Amino acid sequence: MEEKAKILIVDDDESICKTMKLIFEAKGYDIETVKTGQGAIAATQRSPCNIAILDIRLPDIDGVDLLTQLLELNAAIEIIMITGYASIETAVKALTKGAAAYITKPLNMDEVLATVNKALEKQQLTREKLRAEGALRRLTEELERRVEKRTRELEAANQELEAFAYSVSHDLRSPLRGIAGFGMAVLEDYSDVLDETGRDYLRRMHEATVRMSELIDDMLSLSRVSREEMHSKEIDMTALARTIAGELRSQEPGRDVELAISDNIVAYGDERLMHQVLENLLGNAWKFTSKHPSARIEFGATEQEKETVFFVRDNGVGFDMKYAGKLFNVFQRLHHADEFEGTGIGLAIVKRIISRHGGRTWAEGSVGTGATFHFTLPTEEGEEKT
Amino acid sequence: MNDGLILLVEDNPDDVILTKRALKDANIANEVILARDGVEALEYLRGEGAHKGRNTSIMPEVILLDIKMPRMGGLEFLKIIRSEESTKLLPVVILTSSKQEKDVVESYSLGANSYIQKPVDFDQFSAAVKKLGLYWLVTNIGPFGGQ
Numbered sequence: 001m002e003e004k005a006k007i008l009i010v011d012d013d014e015s016i017c018k019t020m021k022l023i024f025e026a027k028g029y030d031i032e033t034v035k036t037g038q039g040a041i042a043a044t045q046r047s048p049c050n051i052a053i054l055d056i057r058l059p060d061i062d063g064v065d066l067l068t069q070l071l072e073l074n075a076a077i078e079i080i081m082i083t084g085y086a087s088i089e090t091a092v093k094a095l096t097k098g099a100a101a102y103i104t105k106p107l108n109m110d111e112v113l114a115t116v117n118k119a120l121e122k123q124q125l126t127r128e129k130l131r132a133e134g135a136l137r138r139l140t141e142e143l144e145r146r147v148e149k150r151t152r153e154l155e156a157a158n159q160e161l162e163a164f165a166y167s168v169s170h171d172l173r174s175p176l177r178g179i180a181g182f183g184m185a186v187l188e189d190y191s192d193v194l195d196e197t198g199r200d201y202l203r204r205m206h207e208a209t210v211r212m213s214e215l216i217d218d219m220l221s222l223s224r225v226s227r228e229e230m231h232s233k234e235i236d237m238t239a240l241a242r243t244i245a246g247e248l249r250s251q252e253p254g255r256d257v258e259l260a261i262s263d264n265i266v267a268y269g270d271e272r273l274m275h276q277v278l279e280n281l282l283g284n285a286w287k288f289t290s291k292h293p294s295a296r297i298e299f300g301a302t303e304q305e306k307e308t309v310f311f312v313r314d315n316g317v318g319f320d321m322k323y324a325g326k327l328f329n330v331f332q333r334l335h336h337a338d339e340f341e342g343t344g345i346g347l348a349i350v351k352r353i354i355s356r357h358g359g360r361t362w363a364e365g366s367v368g369t370g371a372t373f374h375f376t377l378p379t380e381e382g383e384e385k386t
Numbered sequence: 387m388n389d390g391l392i393l394l395v396e397d398n399p400d401d402v403i404l405t406k407r408a409l410k411d412a413n414i415a416n417e418v419i420l421a422r423d424g425v426e427a428l429e430y431l432r433g434e435g436a437h438k439g440r441n442t443s444i445m446p447e448v449i450l451l452d453i454k455m456p457r458m459g460g461l462e463f464l465k466i467i468r469s470e471e472s473t474k475l476l477p478v479v480i481l482t483s484s485k486q487e488k489d490v491v492e493s494y495s496l497g498a499n500s501y502i503q504k505p506v507d508f509d510q511f512s513a514a515v516k517k518l519g520l521y522w523l524v525t526n527i528g529p530f531g532g533q
Binding site: 166169173174175176177178180181182183184185206209210213 | 398505506508
């Protein structure tokens with residue numbers, strides 16, 4: 001401490017005042033002595049002390065009352081009561097009213113000094129505690145300001161992405177339509193001056209534009225998945241899977257596919273996004289079992305404490321585990337376009353949606369026997385949003 | 387059927403050629419007036435600028451309107467014609483690349499009669515234009531009692 005600690009001694013006994021003053025000043029403290037409660041109040045109003053040593057029996061005021069009044073003037077003062085054995089009860093009462101300690105007469109100056117030191121330490125600690133609390137408060141405010149700033153930046157970035165996606169959608173489609181349109185126009189209006197190779201080139205050009213259009217649409221779907229707000233709630237996954245299965249069946253009523261969907265599967269997540277996940281996984285299973293005479297698709301789940309593990313299994317063409325790492329990449333395919341159609345965006349979308357929910361995706365398969373796709377979703381208790 | 391005029395408001399020259407070709411494919415031989423943006427389209431309707439002196443009692447049977455154009459876009463043009471007596475009843479079909487919900491909603495709230503997205507695939511585009519043409523020029527009875 002840079003400043004000398006200031007001690008106020010309040011006692012109507014002259015000799016006690018003198019003794020204490022001598023001893024404390026020798027230890028380097030700054031001392032003021034008064035004989036009455038009023039004096040103590042006046043001294044504190046003028047310039048508050050660090051420590052006040054009060055005799056419990058003062059001529060003009062009850063010691064405990066004085067204690068209360070001094071603390072009202074300055075809550076930081078540590079107060080030590082001096083009491084005789086007869087008034088120990090009062091001294092204990094003083095402790096409950098905010099006194100730091102009491103010392104009994106006859107005074108043992110070592111005990112007095114030790115008590116004063118302890119009181120000063122307590123004061124120092126309280127000061128440091130308040131300082132730390134202040135610092136913590138300022139840090140929290142600073143953090144909140146930064147979070148607000150980051151959120152604003154994120155929102156701005158999201159809006160830019162939205163505008164970009166719209167631009168891609170609108171502006172890229174225009175010239176694409178030109179290429180497709182004029183290609184077809186040449187094919188139709190000038191087919192008589194073209195040989196078969198020429199007509200073939202034009203057809204291939206047209207196919208390419210159709211494909212490009214699909215790629216643009218898929219890119220936009222993928223970016224939409226990252227941009228849109230998530231509204232999580234409990235979802236009946238069994239019902240969702242059954243609805244999607246129904247749609248698949250109605251699109252290809254001729255196909256005979258065994259669907260084993262377990263009952264009572266629930267998940268905590270965004271319903272619209274999870275619909276996309278199941279649509280992609282069940283759709284894939286449906287597609288890759290199209291060459292199997294007795295196709296079988298299963299959907300089930302295992303509930304664990306913090307997460308639920310879901311799986312979609314099929315007995316279709318499967319894939320080579322050597323390439324499993326590529327499965328969830330954007331536009332990455334493990335099969336040729338003439339075997340199975342698709343752009344390779346479905347699993348990338350699944351992975352992104354599951355990631356946003358805080359889950360994991362992985363797959364197992366073997367060529368010719370089928371594939372199983374797993375994903376986890378945190379339960380409501382174990383929830384972590386990304 | 388061949389009497390009605392079509393006002394095509396489109397800035398992309400490729401799309402103009404393709405639209406005209408589609409109309410021809412559908413045997414719709416009506417005259418097509420071209421305006422490259424909202425300003426030229428207004429000049430035509432009002433008989434101003436390059437169309438000064440035209441008989442403004444003759445109005446197009448239908449307006450095929452793109453949204454994104456320079457100077458004055460489709461929606462601004464639509465707002466203006468819907469606020470003027472002589473043009474507020476004209477049938478307007480929005481023909482645009484965008485499928486964005488906000489464009490669809492805004493178009494209808496400004497008074498468009500129909501909204502078609504231009505597909506990339508030419509066959510589909512052609513089929514759409516053909517259906518459009520047949521509907522608005524043949525099936526539909528226009529506000530001016532058919533000319």
